[in-house]
Amino acid sequence: MTPHRSRIGRFIATLFIRGTDAPVTLRDLEDAFHDDIDRGMSPAAARRRDLKNTCASAVSLWANALRPSAWRPSLTDVRLGIRTIIKTPGLSLVAVCALAIGIPVGLAPMHAVDALERHLPGDPNGRLRTLCYWRDTVHEHATTGDFHLWKSSLRSFDALAAYRLTSVNIDSSGATLSTSAVETTASTFDLLHASPMRGRVLRADDENVVVIGHDLWRAQFAGDPAIVGRQIRIGGAAFSIVGVMPQEFRFPTSHQLWMPLRIPDDGAGPHAGGELVVFGRLADGVTADSAQAELQTLTSSVAIDRAATFERLRPSVLPTWHLSFGFPSPGGLRALPEFYFIQVLMLAPLLVACVNVGLLILAQTSTRASEFAVRTALGASRARILTQVFVEFLVLAVVAAGAGLLLFDWLPTRLLTALGITLPYWIDAGLNTATVLRALVLAAGCAVIAGVAPVFRMTSRSIDVNIKRARASRSGTRFGGLSTALIVTDVAVAVIAIGVAGGLWAKVQATRPSESVDGVRAAEILSVTLNVASTDRQAISRAQTALIDRLRSEPDVRAVTYATALPRMDHPVRMMEVDRDASVVVAPAPDAFKVRTARIANDYFDQLKQPLVAGRAFEARDLQKDARTIIVNTTFAQRAFGSANPIGRRVRTTTSDRATAGPWLEIVGVVGHMGLHALTPSHDDGVYLPLAEGDVNPVRLAIWLRGDPAAFAPRVHELARAADANAVIAMPVALSEMFEGDWYFLNAMVLGVAVLVGVLLSLAASALYAILSLIVSQRTREIGIRVALGANRWRIARDVARRAVIQIAIGVLIGLPFTGMLSYELLEITGAGSSVPVALALAMALGLLVLLIVSLAACTVPTLRALRIAPVEALKEG
């Protein structure tokens, strides 16, 4: 009996020895084994040698296939790529459109970080650094005490500068303008190497002078050439304009007015006094790390008697991009794991686009099976064919990346302008080298996923198999499991995308401007921001009181109150924990709650006609320094205490890791839900803390009117100026039309998701149509035989469509649970509206209908065509 090769050897050979050279190598392996037997070797020894030979052969074949010279592309490949694009314009257009949208979306997070985390103009080497504090994950500005201490003690910096933002009323030539301004030390201009276009910059000994920006000079002073020396009144005091800065200087963000900052040294020490933004230039030879070490040492030495204050407060020397943005980490966005999660999430649409384009390519390249088979038979290696296809598709992907980059360069600026968002002047949202390089890498990745992967599969067999399959290309299904997997994935992803988009869209629809917000008559209430250009608490308090008194004396005003956030506005989120020492058993609830907070005037609920459900409103005694009281909303009371009475119970603020906590606060009242942001989720927990006049600047005023709130806005400006020359009114808007960050974020998300869903759905539909119609057209011969044998035509059509319907049904069944989970999460975050489930169901039904119609059309059209062909003709096609 002839001995046989070992099963393991044959298994390894089948698995790893593939491609065009496989048959010859497999034959050589068999010959080698039988030669050994013929030479008298024992079967066991021959098998051992055969196994060794097989493994070494597999390694040699793969090493040969992967050698760089095998993949060297040529100009001919590029020419072929261009020819393919021209020859298949429909496919090329779909692929370019899909990738041209997917690539910018994938690039967006990293590009945004590049744009945000960059050095200021005039500081190419990043020698300017800001000095501030970090309390856990929260950025805190420095203070006047810090500035004087650091200026006199730190040797790591050549020079330090400080500024703070304010709002002012400018009176010039009888007109009044409210604008934001910067109170700054003269050193700011020196550090930024900023020169004026007229006059001079600020000097250290300046008083009652201002430097204005180019835009303000043109708009407010008509570009007066004799502007230097002109007198204006700011907050009632006389100021002289000493200089005009060029158009490109708008430090720190988009400011147009700079005033001298006077901060006498009162020896307050570290982290004491009013807030300031401090930055400086590192001295020659000093690194950021050594400056950080010096700052840390200095703070430790001078704050030795205030250890409790500095327990979790860390002084930091950071890049200047921390000046304008509240990054949640000293290392910026790149240091956050969440950033990379978002980056991956944003790359997902590109991956889906690639898979869909890959489906289209698979359908298209299947028609080139004969070409590949013949070229292989003529001696072209698999690597050569893959290289050519890669280059062909790379040409397509690079065209798409170019289109995407143009879109990327054009869209952000216009989008921000349309949304009324002004970026800091030093941010350039346009293209940069890094983004272009990343786009090229993504294009190469797309070429591999969408172009090479399908052809890799098609050329994975030996020459004879490829030729046989190419000859049978019109008479049998060759996609098998791969096409089913792709179609099912496609449908599942489309279902998820449609579901999420539908849910978000419905949520936005449910949060349009509304007449009332949880009982507050929002359409009748005017919200304004009152800022008093002063750091003196008494002066701020006087100005706030004076304006409120004047407003209350107006006949059209029903009520006036103030708070840090009014109904519909974004109330800041804090963590809060409940006192567990109480004897009453509380409801099962987490130890720490995420609550939305606001500080409110004592008469807040009374003025807004919101009676308390239990307990009392704030009173004068709650404003005492040692008073520790709080009012909670019904949602929080229910979650934290269940049916127990919350009055008298204690809560306190804490950090997310619960390492530190504020003092215990006694609950004195419970109030109904009042809308803690524009999305009005009825399940948000909320708490209110007392706020005295002058405690917060700026503050939000709620003015309840008898008439149209918008018509009363000019009168508020007049009253503010009459009450105090330093009082500036900003952002007058009816509460019913008040939208803040959460709402805008949701809108932007809906817009982005809608565009993506549109693209995904179009791609899914095109890919489904292409692949299904190809599969069905390959069954022409089978259909011809069945018709010739007398099969019922409708039954044949039904059989063909059944496969597509089953594939779609599997996709839907896989996609639906994910849709449910994602929609639930999103609706949990954004708050569920009653109309959401209906709109979600409608969106899902619409999307699925589109996919079903496309799939049935893809099956029906070629089936009907095949049925119309005479059986003899159909058999000839095979």
Add this chain to the structure above:
Amino acid sequence: MSHLGELEQLILFAVTALKDDAYGGAIRAHIEERTGRVVSSGAISTTLGRLEERRLVHGRFGAPTPGRAGRPRKYYSLTPAGARDLQESYNTIRAMAGDLLPRLNALTEQEG
């Protein structure tokens, strides 16, 4: 003339020696028999592929043999360019090694 690696030289010598019977298995057996070196069938196959790409050998499929799943052998023959390159390589080695052999032998014996 193109540079030939050591394995390429061995294979070209084997193809020359085997004449019309030069297929992968026979080449492998010939090299092992004459030099004692065991070369994998995959290495022989890929090297022959490269030599064929460089037009130093010419390959043709033989008739399918029963009992080997119908897989054909691929037979190779030396092209004039292959013969020239092999000759050049051989001459180069001979020119370098010619009168050094006694010395090499002496050194090897010393080590032994």
